[in-house]
Amino acid sequence: xxxxxxxxxxxxxxxxxxxxxxxxxxxxxxxxxxxxxxxxxxxxxxxxxxxxxxxxxxxxxxxxxxxxxxxxxxxxxxxxxxxxxxxxxxxxxxxxxxxxxxxxxxxxxxxxxxxxxxxxxxxxxxxxxxxxxxxxxxxxxxxxxxxxxxxxxxxxxxxxxxxxxxxxxxxxxxxxxxxxxxxxxxxxxxxxxxxxxxxxxxxxxxxxxxxxxxxxxxxxxxxxxxxxxxxxxxxxxxxxxxxxxxxxxxxxxxxxxxxxxxxxxxxxxxxxxxxxxxxxxxxxxxxxxxxxxxxxxxxxxxxxxxxxxxxxxxxxxxxxxxxxxxxxxxxxxxxxxxxxxxxxxxxxxxxxxxxxxxxx
Amino acid sequence: xxxxxxxxxxxxxxxxxxxxxxxxxxxxxxxxxxxxxxxxxxxxxxxxxxxxxxxxxxxxxxxxxxxxxxxxxxxxxxxxxxxxxxxxxxxxxxxxxxxxxxxxxxxxxxxxxxxxxxxxxxxxxxxxxxxxxxxxxxxxxxxxxxxxxxxxxxxxxxxxxxxxxxxxxxxxxxxxxxxxxxxxxxxxxxxxxxxxxxxxxxxxxxxxxxxxxxxxxxxxxxxxxxxxxxxxxxxxxxxxxxxxxxxxxxxxxxxxxxxxxxxxxxxxxxxxxxxxxxxxxxxxxxxxxxxxxxxxxxx
Numbered sequence: 001x002x003x004x005x006x007x008x009x010x011x012x013x014x015x016x017x018x019x020x021x022x023x024x025x026x027x028x029x030x031x032x033x034x035x036x037x038x039x040x041x042x043x044x045x046x047x048x049x050x051x052x053x054x055x056x057x058x059x060x061x062x063x064x065x066x067x068x069x070x071x072x073x074x075x076x077x078x079x080x081x082x083x084x085x086x087x088x089x090x091x092x093x094x095x096x097x098x099x100x101x102x103x104x105x106x107x108x109x110x111x112x113x114x115x116x117x118x119x120x121x122x123x124x125x126x127x128x129x130x131x132x133x134x135x136x137x138x139x140x141x142x143x144x145x146x147x148x149x150x151x152x153x154x155x156x157x158x159x160x161x162x163x164x165x166x167x168x169x170x171x172x173x174x175x176x177x178x179x180x181x182x183x184x185x186x187x188x189x190x191x192x193x194x195x196x197x198x199x200x201x202x203x204x205x206x207x208x209x210x211x212x213x214x215x216x217x218x219x220x221x222x223x224x225x226x227x228x229x230x231x232x233x234x235x236x237x238x239x240x241x242x243x244x245x246x247x248x249x250x251x252x253x254x255x256x257x258x259x260x261x262x263x264x265x266x267x268x269x270x271x272x273x274x275x276x277x278x279x280x281x282x283x284x285x286x287x288x289x290x291x292x293x294x295x296x297x298x299x300x301x302x303x304x305x306x307x308x309x310x311x312x313x314x315x316x317x318x319x320x321x322x323x324x325x326x327x328x329x330x331x332x333x334x335x336x337x338x339x340x341x342x343x344x345x346x347x348x349x350x351x352x353x354x355x356x357x358x359x360x
Numbered sequence: 361x362x363x364x365x366x367x368x369x370x371x372x373x374x375x376x377x378x379x380x381x382x383x384x385x386x387x388x389x390x391x392x393x394x395x396x397x398x399x400x401x402x403x404x405x406x407x408x409x410x411x412x413x414x415x416x417x418x419x420x421x422x423x424x425x426x427x428x429x430x431x432x433x434x435x436x437x438x439x440x441x442x443x444x445x446x447x448x449x450x451x452x453x454x455x456x457x458x459x460x461x462x463x464x465x466x467x468x469x470x471x472x473x474x475x476x477x478x479x480x481x482x483x484x485x486x487x488x489x490x491x492x493x494x495x496x497x498x499x500x501x502x503x504x505x506x507x508x509x510x511x512x513x514x515x516x517x518x519x520x521x522x523x524x525x526x527x528x529x530x531x532x533x534x535x536x537x538x539x540x541x542x543x544x545x546x547x548x549x550x551x552x553x554x555x556x557x558x559x560x561x562x563x564x565x566x567x568x569x570x571x572x573x574x575x576x577x578x579x580x581x582x583x584x585x586x587x588x589x590x591x592x593x594x595x596x597x598x599x600x601x602x603x604x605x606x607x608x609x610x611x612x613x614x615x616x617x618x619x620x621x622x623x624x625x626x627x628x629x630x631x632x633x634x635x636x637x638x639x640x641x642x643x644x645x646x647x648x649x650x651x652x653x654x655x656x657x658x659x
Contacts, residue, residue, distance in 0.1 A: 026469065074449070125642075131649045135594045135641065142587055142638040150631035263460075270457055273450045306468040311461025318454040319440065326446045 004276065007328040011321030012288075018320070019313045023305060033303040040298020041291040047298070049180045055290035056188045056250065057082075060243035061268020062275070062282040063195050068236035070199070070277035071208035072215055075233060077122060077137030078240040078265035080144030081115040085241025087148045088114030089248045090256040091156065093169025103172035107249055108187065108242065115241015116234040118144060123233035127226065133233070152256055165257040175250045184250030191242060195235070196279040208232050212277065240265060267293075267314065274318045276325070289314055367618050368502045372510060373576060374621075375614025377402065377568040377585075380513045381592035382599075382606040383520045384564030389601035390524055391557035392537035396452035397437050398565050399589025400459030405430040405569025407463040410482055410580040411470065419483045423509075423570045430566020431559065433459065438558040442551050464582050476581035484578040485509060485571075507575030509567065514607065516564075521603035533557060565589065587638065594641050598648045609644075616640040 016034075023030040041051045061078050068075035092110045096103070122136040153164040175183045199205040207228040210218035219225050247260055267289055275281035296310035381398050388395035405426040412425025433455060440451045471477045485507040493503050524530040533553055535543050540550035568588070573580050591613060599605030620633040 125646070129646055129649045130653055131642075131645050132597070135590070135597070135645055138587065138590045139594075139638040139641050143635050146631040146635045150629050153631070154629060266457055266460070269453060273453060306465055308461060308465040308468055312458065312465050315454055315458035315461050319436075319451070319458070322446050322450055322454065323440060323444050326444050330445065 004278070004281070004325065007324040008274075008281075008321050010328070011324035012317055014324065015313070015317040015320040018316055019309075022312070023309075028303055028305050033299050033305050036299045036302035037292070037295035039295075040301070041295035046180060047294065049182070051287070051290050051294045052185045053182045053251070054294050055287050056182070056184045056246055057243040057264040058267055058271060058286040058290050059188045059192055059283055060239050060246070061265050062271035062286045063192060063268075063279070064236045064239035064243070065269045065272030066275060066277040066279060066282045067195065067199065067208070067232055067239065069272055070212045071228065071232040072212045073123075073229060073232050073236065074132075074134035075119055075122070075137050075236045076134055076269065077119055077140050077237065078243075078268050079261055080137070080141040081118045081237045081240035082244035082261050082265045083144045083148045084118040084244070085111040085115040086244030086248050086260055087151060087156075087256055088241070089173070089245035090166050090169060093173035093248065093254070094156075094167060097170040098172050100172045100174070103170070104175065104249070107173045107245060111242045111245025111249075112238040113241070115244065116238040118241070119233050119237020123230050126233075127230065148256070149258065152258060156256070158255070163258065166255045168254045169248060171254075173249055174254055175246070177250075177252075182250045184246045187242070187246060191239065192279070192283055195239070198235075199279050204228060204231060240268070243268070263311065270314060270318050274321050288317075363622070365498065365501050367615070367622055369506075370618030370621055371611055371614035372502070372506065373614070374617035375610040376510050376513050377572050377576065377588050378592050378595060378613055379517065379606060379610035380509075380568035380571065381561075381565045381589055382595050382610055383513070383516055383603055384561035384568070385592055385596045386520060386524060386601045386603055386606065387533065387557040387560040389596050390530075390534045390537045391554050392540070393441065393554055393558060394448040394452070395437075395558070395561055396449055396590075396593065397433065397455040398561065398592055399585055399587070400452075400456035401430045401433045401437075401562050401565035402569040402572070402585040402589045403456075403459045403463055403583065404433045405566030406573035406584055407466065407569070407580055408566075409570035410477065410573045411466075413484075413574055414479060414482045417481065417483060419485050419574060422483065422574050423485070423567070426570025426574070427563050427566040430562040430564070430569060432562075433566075434559045434562020437562070438555040441558070442555045460583060463580075467580065467582065476579055478579040482574070482578050485575045507571065509571045509575055513567075513571075517603045517607040524601075524603070568592075591637065591641055594645060598644055612644075613637055613640060 020030045020034065023033050040047050042048055061082065064078050064081070065075070089107050089111045092107055093103070096106070098106070118140060119137070122133045122140060125131040125136050126133045149164065152166050156166045158165055158167040175187070177183065197205075199208065207218060207223040207225075208231075210221060210223055211225055211228055211232075215225060218228075243264060244261070247264075248254060248256060268286075271282055271285045271289060275285045292310045292313055296305075296307040299305050299309070300307040381402055384401075385395055385398055408429030409422045409426030412428075413419055413422025416422070437451060437455055440446045441448050467473060467475075467477055487505050488508045488511060490500075490504045490511075493500055524533060532543065532548055536550045536553045536557075540554075543550045543553070569585065572584060572588075592610075595606060595609045595613065599609050617637045620636040623633040623636075
């Protein structure tokens with residue numbers, strides 16, 4: 001873990017500097033923009049709470065991708081699993097009306113189950129027919145996208161509205177907002193805690209990590225790869241589904257609107273990648289990305305930089321952190337090799353001297 | 361009959377971007393580079409093509425800027441993957457996100473619009489009427505009057521087939537894919553060949569993007585590649601990177617894409633018809649896996 005911190009910091013700093021250069025080159029005031037970016041995401045109660053709100057789906061999609069990639073399941077289906085989780089919670093919240101004490105846990109279960117079902121399709125196709133999950137999950141994204149679009153513009157359409165969206169769910173399924181703090185964040189934190197413990201401390205977590213390092217080794221070592229694979233895919237899908245479900249349960253809208261998934265799922269994939277599938281790092285990068293996204297709105301307000309700049313900045317951060325990680329590793333290896341060589345050369349010399357001495 | 365002609369025409373039109381990207385991906389496939397960045401290269405190409413055509417008023421410059429856009433994306437990919445030795449999957453995914461974010465940002469930055477950019481100032485590619493063929497009944501309407509890149513891409517399929525399987529360079533390329541160290545040991549730089557393969561894929565994906573935004577339609581919209589780069593990746597896996605197979609399979613996918621369009625206006629909701637090419641990809645993958653599996657058990 002410690003070895004990763006330095007290259008990550010170098011990468012982030014260089015990426016932020018590159019962002020500064022891009023802003024400067026396009027004629028925006030760079031320092032003022034960055035000041036706005038951070039003041040609108042961190043330096044007031046309201047700003048901080050909206051950052052936590054944005055972090056909620058990012059933590060979950062990030063965990064989803066980290067569990068998948070870390071155990072060698074290339075689940076790229078987060079966008080689809082997210083949408084299916086969201087639509088299932090919407091349908092459940094419209095159809096069922098119970099007190100909040102029952103409704104909230106049940107909705108969470110529905111979101112988890114719906115996401116797991118969608119990733120389960122890809123897992124089943126892989127286990128049964130050996131079909132690469134990375135293509136099937138990608139294709140299932142488009143299918144989920146069109147399927148939910150069909151539902152919200154047909155069977156589940158709110159007839160009083162002119163654009164494709166569903167009616168609101170029953171208020172029992174709404175997560176409370178305390179003084180501006182959305183309690184959905186607590187659900188994400190709970191999920192983070194459970195997944196971290198599972199990943200780092202449990203038997204199946206060990207099997208996942210072993211499988212992620214080397215599937216052949218883990219099978220030889222006695223891990224049940226097939227069932228570990230299935231559970232990793234299901235958990236990965238469930239987490240993405242929960243991210244979608246919380247979009248409906250938290251916040252103010254409580255309905256499925258076209259484009260609700262935004263870019264959260266792909267952001268999660270990037271978060272897992274840049275965190276190298278480490279759970280703590282995934283949580284931290286999710287917070288960092290949400291700072292960038294929340295602050296970008298403020299930046300647009302203050303210095304009129306389009307808020308989409310945060311997307312560019314995120315991708316640059318990922319590229320630079322990954323590059324810095326690899327090049328530091330190469331650099332360290334090179335230095336270590338150089339040192340070993342010098343030591344070996346020194347020993348040779350010493351031995352040579354000794355021989356001379358004995359000859360003399 | 362008229363419907364039939366329309367359907368085959370639209371298959372050819374929708375097949376072209378998949379074919380072009382697939383031909384580019386064939387180079388990286390044989391060099392054993394996992395090129396998941398094709399989607400992003402295509403998207404960048406589509407954007408730079410529209411920008412080039414809009415600002416210069418010339419479709420030729422538009423097409424070349426599309427190619428240049430794909431090329432620059434490929435250069436970034438090559439620098440990271442070949443020189444810095446970063447993971448291909450990781451870098452490719454990040455590059456796709458950079459393409460999505462970068463084009464969305466530039467759309468607002470350059471053209472001050474959200475979602476899509478349309479303008480009469482964007483000059484689209486000319487459509488070619490083939491003099492002799494266009495007169496033939498039934499065949500003429502199918503084969504004639506397409507944007508010229510359609511013909512270029514079919515021709516390219518043969519050129520790439522010859523280049524990868526018929527030349528010394530192609531042999532080296534495939535050798536790099538088989539065993540890069542063996543190629544290095546005889547004094548040919550495998551890194552250089554890998555970088556060249558990535559650049560070739562960038563150029564062709566850029567061309568595919570230019571076709572999307574200047575030929576297939578004349579506009580740029582957010583994320584307009586819409587998974588075609590990934591379908592191309594699936595097609596490459598299905599055909600094991602053979603350009604002739606790519607030509608055939610991309611026509612099959614074009615057919616399903618076109619089928620989705622033709623079914624619009626029937627009883628089936630449009631969202632289901634739009635799913636067709638993606639479902640077809642999964643089904644094709646199923647048959648491929650079954651066949652591969654059967655072959656392995658037969659051995």
